[in-house]
Amino acid sequence: MLKKSESILSGSIKIKFLGREYNIKGDKDEAYIHRLHQHIEEKAEEVLRRTGAVSSLDVAVLTLLNMADDYFTLRDDFNQVLEGRLQRLIDSIEASMH
Numbered sequence: 001m002l003k004k005s006e007s008i009l010s011g012s013i014k015i016k017f018l019g020r021e022y023n024i025k026g027d028k029d030e031a032y033i034h035r036l037h038q039h040i041e042e043k044a045e046e047v048l049r050r051t052g053a054v055s056s057l058d059v060a061v062l063t064l065l066n067m068a069d070d071y072f073t074l075r076d077d078f079n080q081v082l083e084g085r086l087q088r089l090i091d092s093i094e095a096s097m098h
Contacts, residue, residue: 013037018044018056043067 013024013033017040024033040063047053047062 017041018059020056040067 013030015022015024015033015037017037026033028036043066044059044063047059047066051058051062053059053062
């Protein structure tokens with residue numbers, strides 16, 4: 001179902017996802033595109049195992065939703081940690097001024 005990506009034209013990577021081929025062009029290097037492709041494949045295979053979805057569209061949409069959830073969770077966790085550190089820094093600066 002999911003195929004390993006292949007290099008084609010300079011600056012372009014050909015990947016296969018859910019039976020369809022895509023030519024990926026951009027300013028990222030080939031190794032990075034391969035990492036993205038591998039991550040997406042792993043997430044799609046996880047969706048297939050958990051849901052048994054048959055439709056490629058269903059698999060793609062569920063994969064997207066799972067990846068968006070991962071992103072928002074990480075972003076929110078990062079922001080909480082950052083806000084805590086910033087507050088401690090502010091408190092430390094204010095304490096040293098008194």
